[in-house]
Amino acid sequence: MKEIEDIIQAFRLAQETQKKSALATVVHVEGSSYRRPGARMLVTDDGLLTGAISGGCLEGDALRKAMLAIAQQQNKLVSYDTTDDEDNAFGIQLGCNGIVHILFEPINPLQQDHPIALLETALLQKKASVLVTLFSLDNPSGKQGGTCMLVTGEKQYGSIKGMSPGAAIQEDASSALITNTSLIKTYPSTQKETVTGFIELLAPPVQLIIAGAGNDAFPLVDIANILGWHVTMVDGRNTHANAQRFAKVKKIIVGKPVEAVQQLTIDEQSFVILMSHNYNYDTGMLRQLLHQPYRYIGILGPKKKLNKMLDELSSEGIDITEKHKEKIYGPVGLDIGAETAEEIALSIIAEIKAVMSGKEAAVLRNKNGFIHDHGHVATTGNVTSRLSQAGQL
Secondary structure, eight states: OHHHHHHHHHHHHHHHTTOOEEEEEEEEEEEOOSSOTTOEEEEETTOOEEEOSSSSSSHHHHHHHHHHHHHHTOOEEEEEETTSTTTHHHHTTTTOOEEEEEEEEEOOTTSTTOHHHHHHHHHHTSSOEEEEEEEOSSOTTSOOOEEEEEEOSSOEEEOOTTOTTHHHHHHHHHHHHHHTEEEEEEEEOSSSOEEEEEEEEEOOOOEEEEEOOSGGGHHHHHHHHHTTOEEEEEESOTTTSSTTTOTTOSEEEESOHHHHHHTOOOOTTEEEEEOOSOHHHHHHHHHHHTTSOOSEEEEOSOHHHHHHHHHHHHHTTOOOOHHHHHTEESSOSOOSOOOSHHHHHHHHHHHHHHHHHTOOOOOGGGOOSOSSOOOBOOOSSSOEEEEEEOOOO
């Protein structure tokens, strides 16, 4: 979601300075690529780039293609084949070995539901939504539908009316919202051509709740902000939890655990770290959080501290199930030999990202196959790919 937030901000600035812009989106990848479908970059007519569609090898040519789209005011689909010797110059810096399809869309601010407007609407939802982007692999030089519709649980923005596969696309978009999965699928459009839809699940920003406003929370906040996570700081001391010390957090709550948790909005995108260095405060927070729909609770400190906390809560008659324990991580963080506050913060953030992605942290050198899970579904005469569950936005 950080990339989308940056793109929206860059577009607003472009509007204020009366600059024209185009959105470049990776809509489909065959084989290996540095960025996956959903990677985006905004290009303004003065050459400013915000976001990224590769590791830097495609941006130069993509700038030229974006300028052409702006000049002609037409969507353009461009394919970069880094498996081909002639195109390999684009991928040689990274050793890429795949075909990357990128859609360039000039942004018309007078259009009600232009691509950036749909992204901004998705950002405001505070929950998952599905974005539909249409393109034609059969006729890349022909008309490209582009980013045209956003589906939320209650409402639809934009439209795919008048398109022959519209009903099927609508059904798949609604299904993606339920299954929490993105999809790339080809639909029959005319007798000779098909249209491909990138049905993209956009997850809301990750909410990181840090209970404990000590100095060791600073690097944790910094790394989370780099990732675009929204940080809430909780502490019982207003001398520690204040905007002067933590200017980068989205929300600061000062109060006892009962009062603090009442002010939190906790859902499946919520990750909690208990690191107040006060046993009673951490235990109080855990007591209030146990029956909330959190995704993860990390507890700083030794294993015996966690066991003592759980024993104390159990003695109070609080039912702590195995399902609860599966979401509690103590000691918090990955075992990377961390000692300093910065290293510990890195290990905590890495563990949260692994949990978020459903991964067991491991060394990539020992992994067979692709770095990213492609999840391809084989079909006859169709391009159908079911992508991994969202967590990046």
